[in-house]
Amino acid sequence: MRRYAAIVRNMFLESLNFRADFIFMVLGNLVGVFLAYYLWRAVYAGSGGTLHGLGFLQAFAYVAVSGCIFTMIETWAEWDLAMSISRGDIVLRLHLPLDLHLTTLVESLGIFLTRLVFTGVPFLLLIIFAFGVPVAAGINLIFFTVSLFFSFLISFNIDFIVGVTAFSFESVLGLKLIKDAVILFLSGAVIPLAFFPEALRPVLMVLPFQAMYYTPVNLLLGEKSIPESVLMLLIQAGWIAAFMTAGRLFHRKILGKLTVSGG
Amino acid sequence: MNKKIIEATGLTRHFRVLERREGLSGAFKDLFSRNYRTVKAVDGVSFSVDRGEILGLIGPNGAGKSTTIKLLTGVLKPTAGGVTVDGFVPFSDRRRYVANIGVVLGQRSQLWWNLPVIESFKVLKEIYRVPDAVYERNLKLFNDLVDLKRHYHTPVRKLSLGQKSICDIAASFLHDPALIFLDEPTIGLDVSVKKNVRKIIRTLNRELGTTIIITTHDTGDIGNLCPRLILIDKGTIVYDGPTARFNKAFGSFRTLHLDMSDMGEDERGALEGRLAGCFPCREKISVREEGDGWVTLTLNQDEVPLLDVLNHCLKTCRVKDVKIEDISLEEVIIKSYEGALA
Structure with a gap:
């Protein structure tokens, strides 16, 4: 375990190197939060308080917190993986006496943790204190933290699978952008799930994507009872198991098929 | 313990490479049916390596060295x-x-690009579970050799290519490996860094008994380091034996490049026959037109003195420029197929 922890540590240090990167990411998030705020205020302007059972602050909270989660769990793992396969740098990871899937996971984890500390938490505080989104200081915070980590694990394994398949399409960026757009939309991160048509909602609820955004946001806002919250976490855990297994299968497949030529 | 550390028998690796058709219509056809060509990168290679040996693996680009590694x-x-x-x-x-x-x-560098060198060493220490004593001893060995310490706190991306290569070699042996593979370790390095790299390799081999496999197309690496070499071409072994025998067969060969662009093509063409007449030897001096007015002569100094041939050329031809080099790996392979090493 210490070996993987050492990688997480270095990845954390490495992410800290890019000061300009950080400043722009923080600025980008700031712009995103303000955009969401004014957009949803405009949506609610003529509504008389609630739309689809959600008040303005709730709708804003869904979108803003989801955006925050996105910047934390989106670590570009698929991009790094696909690039290292197509450029052949993957051999460097294979020369280490470590599991490739786990190594990729902990590298991603290092980035996730950096984002959590330096953008995630400050922005959550901003959303809560500056915009007045009501978040209780109770067990919901623990549920949220666990759930956020679970979201990261689901997201990582989807990325891993996309990364392994993407390099053979020679359009990693395109596939990545499509994947992000689809996940953000279907998970209710862009438009809260309450706004989706009645007929569509049950479908979205059985897809894995809501577990990545809808679940942590819900748990943070503390709108569910404790048994309900635990159930939601268990469903997330189920999706982790499913995608982790799929990730392992892809991992095996890629090792057997690897062709790195030259240099 | 088994004396042989590597034993390869009939080692083969084929790649399936997509052959793309030309042009727009070809691209459309490619969408529906694809042609694959099999590339035999390594084709039935057998060899063995003893513990503590330094083995050189040489061959031209694309010969299959890296795939073998x-x-x-x-x-x-x-x-x-x-x-x-x-x-x-x-x-x-x-x-x-x-x-x-x-x-x-x-x-490629296995070091963390943006972090100080020492951070990469530390993470490798954890990954390989290197005991403190071994880690300290190995770093000290390196510090005595090349004063690695002064780079510890420099981010890898700010190191020069030579410094990076040396740090990479240091990183690869922190955990006392039984065997180190060096794939083109001296590529792009200047003479003094090359010398350092060779010194390191020799020391590792002598002090720690590390078996070392080097691929290179710098014949200097081979002559200086490896008592034995394997020459690979098109995925098969052309020669496997002592470097001394290899050098004896090729060490006295020189290539002489002459710029004869002031002369007519037929004049240059007559050179080969004239040289054969003036310098009778078992293996006649080969003459090749490079197409840009340069002519390349390959000759064996054991049979005919280079200076005599050069003098002859300078007297009888209009030569604008001269370059003298060791025999190229390509020529070595051609000559090996002709039985020079038999």
Whole structure:
């Protein structure tokens, strides 16, 4: 375990190197939060308080917190993986006496943790204190933290699978952008799930994507009872198991098929 | 302990390469039916390496050196044949196996790009579970050799190529590997850094008994380091034996490049016959037109003095410029096929 922890540590240090990167990411998030705020205020302007059972602050909270989660769990793992396969740098990871899937996971984890500390938490505080989104200081915070980590694990394994398949399409960026757009939309991160048509909602609820955004946001806002919250976490855990297994299968497949030529 | 550390028999790796058709219509056809060509990158290679040996693997670009290394380091799965290294089957036992080896790729760095060098060493220490004493001893060995300390706190991306290469070699042996693979370790390095790299390799081999496999197309590496070499071309072994015998066969060969662009083509063409007449020897002096007015002569100094040939050319031809080099690897391979090493 210490070996993987050492990688997480270095990845954390490495992410800290890019000061300009950080400043722009923080600025980008700031712009995103303000955009969401004014957009949803405009949506609610003529509504008389609630739309689809959600008040303005709730709708804003869904979108803003989801955006925050996105910047934390989106670590570009698929991009790094696909690039290292197509450029052949993957051999460097294979020369280490470590599991490739786990190594990729902990590298991603290092980035996730950096984002959590330096953008995630400050922005959550901003959303809560500056915009007045009501978040209780109770067990919901623990549920949220666990759930956020679970979201990261689901997201990582989807990325891993996309990364392994993407390099053979020679359009990693395109596939990545499509994947992000689809996940953000279907998970209710862009438009809260309450706004989706009645007929569509049950479908979205059985897809894995809501577990990545809808679940942590819900748990943070503390709108569910404790048994309900635990159930939601268990469903997330189920999706982790499913995608982790799929990730392992892809991992095996890629090792057997690897062709790195030259240099 | 088994004296042989590597035993490869009939080691083979084929790649399927997509052949794209030309033009727009070809691209459309490619959407529906694809042509694959099989490239025999490594084709039935058998050899063995003793513990503590320094082996040179040479061959022109694309000969299969790197693929052979990747088969030996467990990155690639052999298409056929097998290899055991230090009791492991590299591909199937990869994780346990690579804990015993070190790999340096001249073209890629295993160090953390944005972090100070020492951070990479520390993470490798954890990954390989290197005991403190071994770690300290190995760093000290390196500090005595090349004063590595002054780079500890420099981010890798700010190191020069030479400094990076040396740090990469240091990183690959922190865990006392039984075997180190160096794939083109001196590529792009200047003479003084090359000398340092060779010094390091020799010391590692002598003091720690590390078995070392080097691929290179710098014949200087071979002559200076490896008592034995394997010459690979088109995925097969052309020569496997002592470097001394190799040097004896080729060491006295020189290539002489002459700029004869002031002369007519037929005048240049007559040169070969004239040289054969003036300098009778067992193996006649080969003359090749380079197409840009330069002519390349390859000759064996044991049979005919280089200076005599040069004098003759300067007297009888209008020569604008002269370059003298050792025999190129390509010529060596052609001559090997002709039986020069038999």
